[in-house]
Amino acid sequence: MVSFKARLRLAGVCAAASAIAIAAPAQAQAEAAQAAQAAQAAQAAQAAQAGDAGDPRAESRADVLGGDIVVTARKREESSQSVPLAISAFSGKSIEARGIQKIDGIASFTPNMTFQNNPSFGGAGSSAAIYIRGIGQKEFLPTTEPGVGVYVDGVYVARSVGALLDLVDVERVEVLRGPQGTLFGRNTIGGAISVTTRKPTDTLSGNLQATTGRYSRMDAKAVINVPLSDRLFSKLSVATFNRDGYVRHLSDGRDLGDVGTLTGRLDLRWVATDNVEMSLAVEGTRDRTNGPAFVLAKVNYGSRIFNPQNRPMLPPGSPATPGAYVLNPPFDAPTDNFTLLHNYFAALLGGQPCLGFSPYKPQGSGAACFSDRFLVGADADAGTGLQYSRNDLWGAQMGIDWTLGSIQLKSITAYRKVDGDYARDGDHSPFTILHLADILKQTQFSQELQLLGTTANDRLKYVLGLYYFKETGNNINTLDFTPVTFRSGGRFNTESYAAFGQATWSATDAIDLTVGLRYTDDRKSFLPDQEILVDKTGGALIAASPNTPKTRILPFQRVHLNEDAVTPAATLSWKPTRGLMAYATYSKGFKSGGFVQRVFPAQASVPTFNSEKAEAFELGFKSKLLDDRLTLNAAAFLTKYDDLQVQVFTGIAPVTKNAASAEIRGVEVETRLAAGDGWFLEGSMGYLDPKFTTVDPAATEITLNSQFERVSKWTVSAAISKSVELANGSELTVRGDWSYRSGAFMDALNSPELFQPGYSLFNANLTYDLPGKTISVFGTITNLTNKRYLQTGVYGSSFGLYEHLYARPREWSVGIKWSF
Structure with a gap:
């Protein structure tokens, strides 16, 4: 079986040969037509993009006075108004006039x-x-x-x-x-x-x-x-x-x-x-x-695993009580919310007041607790990582x-x-x-x-x-x-x-x-x-x-x-x-x-x-x-x-x-x-x-x-x-x-x-x-x-x-x- 690469090369050779064969009979008159077309394209390009060799403001004249920008949306030079496609075209001078630095x-x-x-x-x-x-x-x-x-x-x-x-x-x-x-x-x-x-x-x-x-x-x-x-x-x-x-x-x-x-x-x-x-x-x-200038905007302390209804909590081993949540470590570790999991670890392994019992508050005042104190506004960041x-x-x-x-x-x-x-x-x-x-x-x-x-x-x-x-x-x-x-x-x-x-x-x-x-x-x-x-x-x-x-x-x-x-x-x-x-x-x-x-x-x-x-x-x-x-x-x-x-x-x-x-x-x-x-x-x-x-x-x-x-x-x-x-x-x-x-x-x-x-x-x-x-x-x-x-x-x-x-x-x- 012929490989795809071989088929691709063959297709390219055939395409080139076909194009030359089509064009050859009309070569002479096509050359004349092409010369006229090239002259027109050059005039259009000069009108739309002038300024390389003369007035450095000439290019803006074409843009400001409504001159069409020459585009290559169809791989050949054409006026943007002659291309049947939805195109927004901006000349370099118009981009500069808008004060745009990045694309x-x-x-x-x-x-x-x-x-x-x-x-x-x-x-x-x-x-x-x-x-x-x-x-x-x-x-x-x-x-x-x-x-x-x-x-x-x-x-x-x-x-x-x-x-x-x-x-x-x-x-x-x-x-x-x-x-x-x-x-x-x-x-x-x-x-x-x-x-x-x-x-x-x-x-x-x-x-x-x-x-x-x-x-x-x-x-x-x-x-x-x-x-x-x-x-x-x-x-x-x-x-x-x-x-x-x-x-x-x-x-x-x-x-x-x-x-x-x-x-x-x-x-x-x-x-x-x-x-x-x-x-x-x-x-x-x-x-x-x-x-990048990221800032912390809000924190969600909720979990589907740990105290999903935010009820007052009871210590591990407490009897089931209506309206309360009994801690059950480590099986209720909130692995679906790492911020809450951090406070869970800090409270149960580090003795930090990060989980209030009654009323339940999943953030605390301890130094190791994650809390809303890190919401420091839209122009500051309290992080210490790289x-x-x-x-x-x-x-x-x-x-x-x-x-x-x-x-x-x-x-x-x-x-x-x-x-x-x-x-x-x-x-x-x-x-x-x-x-x-x-x-x-x-x-x-x-x-x-x-x-x-x-x-x-x-x-x-x-x-x-x-x-x-x-x-x-x-x-x-x-x-x-x-x-x-x-x-x-x-x-x-x-x-x-x-x-x-x-x-x-x-x-x-x-x-x-x-x-x-x-x-x-x-x-x-x-x-x-x-x-x-x-x-x-x-x-x-x-x-x-x-x-x-x-x-x-x-x-x-x-x-x-x-x-x-x-x-x-x-x-x-x-x-x-x-x-x-x-x-x-x-x-x-x-x-x-x-x-x-x-x-x-x-x-x-x-x-x-x-x-x-x-x-x-x-x-x-x-x-x-x-x-x-x-x-x-x-x-x-x-x-x-x-x-x-x-x-x-x-x-x-x-x-x-x-x-x-x-x-x-x-x-x-x-x-x-x-x-x-x-x-x-x-x-x-x-x-x-x-x-x-x-x-x-x-x-x-x-x-x-x-x-x-x-x-x-x-x-x-x-x-x-x-x-x-x-x-x-x-x-x-x-x-x-x-x-x-x-x-x-x-x-x-x-x-x-x-x-x-x-x-x-x-x-x-x-x-x-x-x-x-x-x-x-x-x-x-x-x-x-x-x-x-x-x-x-x-x-x-x-x-x-x-x-x-x-x-x-x-x-x-x-x-x-x-x-x-």
Whole structure:
């Protein structure tokens, strides 16, 4: 039997041969058509992204005056308004105008999108939890895949750790909403975020920027573009971001939630011939912080085992008494609540007054008792355990672009590496109830080949491609709890193969039909390396397992999971008049399954979960009105979402399981208006109505009435800016941004303590361009009303601890930028 790899290679050869055969008869006229098309694309790109070689403010002119942004959502350069997909596109200048430093900031202006820094249990300071149209994933473990794909210059970023990208020298960011299972097929069931960096040009240019502000903020960025010859160009960008935290770690005076980042990137671009272009990029990022700004918000002292009705207690051996609870150690040890178990041990083994008898009070005044005295507010932490987050990320990629008449062959080869080390005190006290440490080492390699072409008098445009992805790594979790200390995690390996194709047929000048198909084969393995290091109970109190030290929690045996999927897409678009396009789209998405690596007590085999799938139907339109000064786009969609991977608690650990199916309905509207005389307005609105349609009976944590976690029903934004040209040739620009997000739960359990009510945010920005517009002075205020809102929240029922992580409070900053 022919192997899959051999079939994949054969398919690629056949695809290339077929494309060349189709294109050859029309080669001459296609070359002429391609030249015209290339000229048009160059003009569009120049209009939308100008400023590399001339006026450094020219790019903002295209964005502010309503010029379309050139996007590559379909692997070729097109105007964002001509693509029949729901896309939010932001130029680098518009991102800068909003004062956005990290990529998560775009969520405030993108309908139906959630993008949070979610350290969760691991404590990684840069971990992305991204949801688009209700589909996403908050888990950072490498045995679980993200639900929204993040791509940098076409390269898939596999891990959510490190996906919270710094935006240093970005050309544009595209947010593609809905399943992108054909062209962006690697785990893009909810959508894709595509970041495109600026490429080196043939002009000596650059900029320097310095920013200071509240919380001892000191940021600096430098970009320089240097042509090395007539055909070889280089660009170097470096940046450092530094800011104090906003939650005081009381035991040592450090601030949690601080920023300490150093990042850099070197780009080389070689135009070898008129038909061949090669690019090479090497980048690295170093993060060193004191850990995420979690605070203790509430403690649940309840137990289903020990005194579940909170009755007055009687000493062991007392006769059964109505209305009272008779202590029965060690058989009533509250192993379902480690905080209460700590007090149980302190009271019965240490003689501490941690369990009041009458009335019953599961917290006491003794020094060894856990009590509400550790609830020290929203800006302080009373923990004494280790707290830190350290990330080292680097990558390299090479691109080759070879034009053969009407055919374009592209190759993208990339390597990325993550080296992370994290620790967190999850009980926020001097005791050891919930201490966590993680070491994550991951490497990934990917190779993508694309064949793009046009034929049939430019009426048929096609993309054919092959994709290979390999990921290896090791994740070591050390967990120190009240009754036990153990090691979790293990070694993981993923290989993914795919072949894809998409074609657009222009039946008439007004009607286009696009069809696409992708075949994906994912092969995964996991070698759990998990054992109990210290059993503090001697094996007597751990539910369902008389464990002894060094006992394996899972067998030290490699397990495998192989899955494949076919994900089609089809779009019909209609352009009845200039400036108006209506479209209908059908698409499917696939996100592969994985392994449950957090397991306790011991099990005989590794729990796994399967892939989840989404099938989406969408109707939309895009329009340009009022002499192209007004852009109005809208979409309505229905997504059928099956085999949801939901994170719930089973035992003491959060685990992922295929728990339900759902339907998601929604609407999105985006608009921009260049009103004239320097005025520019923009806004967006998103509405989501996700509902579970079936729930696995074994998933007792959720019901048909449960709400999706981290998903708001309403997301609304608006912005207004005014630019004034002054008599001396300088320019003053004032901008205000508002965004609103309705309430959402931070966990699948819909814990009321982790519900964030709806809230509004206001930001303001003032920029003064000196005459000549090479020097700019700017000031920004974020979170103008000092709104306190949850960025994320964590609750583990086995610990009884509710943790909140609030977003940064109001901050001001001022800076200066010199461009040349």
